[in-house]
Amino acid sequence: MVFVDGQPLPLFAALFGYGLVQMAGRQASWPVARWVVVKRCFWMIVLGGLHAYFLFEADILGTYGVLGLILVSTMVWRDQSLLALAAGWMVVHLGYILLSSFGIIRVDGVLPEGIATWALHTVVWPAAVLVPMVLGMWAARHRMLTEPERHVRFLRNTALAGIGFMILGCLPLALKVAQVVDTVPRPLAVLHTISLLPGGLGYAALMGWISARVKKPNLLMVAVAATGERSLTCYVLQSVSWTVLFAYGGLGYEIGVAQASLIGILTWLTTVLLALGMHLAGIRGPLEVLLRFLTYGRRKKTRPAARPQPVPVLTGQSR
Template sequence: MSPSSAMLDRPLTGGRALAPDLARGVMLLLIALAHAHMYLSGHPTGYRAYALDGGALDRVVTGIQVALVDGRAMPMFAALFGYGFVQLAGKRAGDWADTRRLLRRRSRWLLVFGFGHALLLFFGDILAAYGLAGLLMVGVLRWRDRTLVVFAGAWLLVHAAAALVNGLRIAEFGGPSGMAAATDPVAAVGERLALWGVLTPFLVVELVIPVLLGVWAARRRLLDEPGRHVTALRVTAVVGIGSAVLGGLPLALVDAQVWTLGALAVPAYVLHGVTGLAGGLGYAALIGLVAARVTRPGWALTALAACGRRSMTCYLSQSVVFVAVFVPYAGGLGAELGTAAASGIAVVTWLATVAFADALRRADRGGPAEWLLRRLTYGRKGFENVR
């Protein structure tokens, strides 16, 4: 029996581990920060879609976020997605064919959720990318560990090539415009879907490596039992986050308009994207180290974990708030505010979703989006047996 088959046949131990939910809860703050500035309109932008016409505070926030947030949050979530894929498979008592059908059904519904998200709210949706990745990569759960690692290493070349193509496009045609400035809600739908259709395949390319490594980590229960893997988590956190900061700094200085690299800006963009993979893994490992030191989580960690357990609901709620505040046909502040103000709104929005998730926890209720996804995935009969 292969290691992957053994993992699928071994049920997970009882209880819900703190680290994966805590990591998702923290990750949603990074997602909010990475997305809020995309709702601004009417500004020339740099390589990561940050406005170039802001004040000193806006440029400081831009530099910090490009170095620490952009291209680091999504790899973290992707690794957790791969980790959760193994957890879902481990809960199935049936054979592999049954497990594969279930995971593919869930991935197809994620695609539907993502389409709805893009249709109604945000072109930068990531749910569809995870759904498409799940459909294409469900078979990796049967791969041996060596195959996972070797393929991830080989895919790094594809990842870098995609970043190079995008960087060259930005250098020639200018920075991405972010959220379209359409004042007509109907016209905005077409613009969002057009951007979403182009962006989603690129996102899938970026997801491959962290998903594979998330599967590898789940087989070792690195986040389920972080106390047993402190050394590995510490090394991953230090190397991963350190690499992301150093690798992201050149582009951060470029987008913050501190440093003009000229033709070297494109290699800086590629370096930013590649080291972001390490940063996402490093952040997840750092949360695992925090969880390893917690014997009884206090109210703050409990609320964050509640947010992570309801991550889809909280993620979609962020988009609802951002549309209400920023887009021209709603709050209309996207044309008036700068990067720093948008990031401030992102933090407040994230805090509100944490409070909302904790209120649901206190009421012993799950997130509505999670409830619907489980109901659609498992059906009425199967849903009754799903926790």
Template structure:
């Protein structure tokens, strides 16, 4: 496998799919969701303040909510997926809850510091990739007990380092954006959103191109150049993630108020059930790919596996649309809310 986890010996369709994902998805989607996570915490804080709670009480609620996410992440990694991101979200939210109510200058300074930490961590992981031992990922292990142990080891090591560094800067930029209601009032901030979208996607494509060539087997540079390309890919992915969030805001601004179509309603439902859908997707992937269940992980290439992923995502969108009628929350969302706020 290459730096981003795709097979280097796949066929032409596999390399094409891998190239598109490395260039446009990998390291770009995660910062987008991290920015939206930070944005959402500001919205949650604003609702708490509007209800008459003090800033210290608001921070307590944010930290209590964030504290439960690593518990969800631990169970996710224990049973399903070593690449869980819930633990990193919770860790960042727990440590940085206070920044949700801090002044803009402090938030932006912390975001820049987060970018520096991001680079340092990615350099370390890049060097480990070229020098460390190669072996099966937990998803390819036939022994379920061994796979479980490796998932927990990987999760406990990657959550406070790799994933936290990937989440940190975008989370803080999302906090800053929420202060200005960029996504809630996209027409008011259209010019800024357009600039972020164009510049961010341009940086992500330019910065991701070298890694795309390396991980599809087209280019085989020295280890130093490869690690540099890996770091550049990840760093510009932060810009790409923010750009994707801006694009979504611009697209949403064109939806007629009060009259969303069926596609928009379904996507909105999936967003409201995001935690449930995320966990459900992992359950399906284990059932389909794990060697001790469906066993497709070592029998299909990246193109076919990505096709299964797209179909799985579509299935969760449809399921959320069918079950979220009447404002019903997903089971994972309802549980997190219950744990955060209690019975009331």
């Protein structure tokens, strides 16, 4: 509840925004870059719909795809405009959290089931992750994670402040879930939701801070990196695992939170080992290969650069 619950959503949104700018920066011009981003986001929505229909209705691929289509034009905004967008939407989103938490806005019973649930999530969830995605786009312009040695102080301060705020904000509700306390005042419970954004950004900054200080990655780091390079494949494999274990394996609702968490950890470790084996064997993730083919076609249109140089319109100085 303190270190995991909810934090991956803003974390992955920030990394997705970062990755889009990297991908666009490899293209020869802004029109080409925009078209590449649009195609990738479109196919993410399609794959997310298939994932939701066959495996997991609370899919997140469609959310990021929709948000990418919405924000593609902002990739050529100036830094100040991007940060102003993030700040303005943060105020709107915090207002919604407070109003809904105190019962002024109610959404209970609105969501239908099945694929319709995914469709509504795909429209609603982008509002919750727009800020971290925009901040990820801003960070990519300054190569904060690809050249972390240039931003050590900023990454360190962001990691300490973000994760520290997350711990303080998530601890009250975690104590209630763990049955250490009977009740938690509503304002403290609301802090759990508010703390997700700084926590997710803090985790991203922590990884950058670590990578800036590590000269030679160990086997664990290589395995985690290999998983990240095959994140789409591993994400869907986890859904396959849930379907097999819970829908067809007879577990259903018969286990508690602790047992379910253990299954989640073991499933993740399995994907890490699988990704490491594929890395050592030189095998790319099949879904990554598919998405790349759908985006670029048969011809490779990117320049093979370890540290891509963004096209001028993506540097934050154009508008």
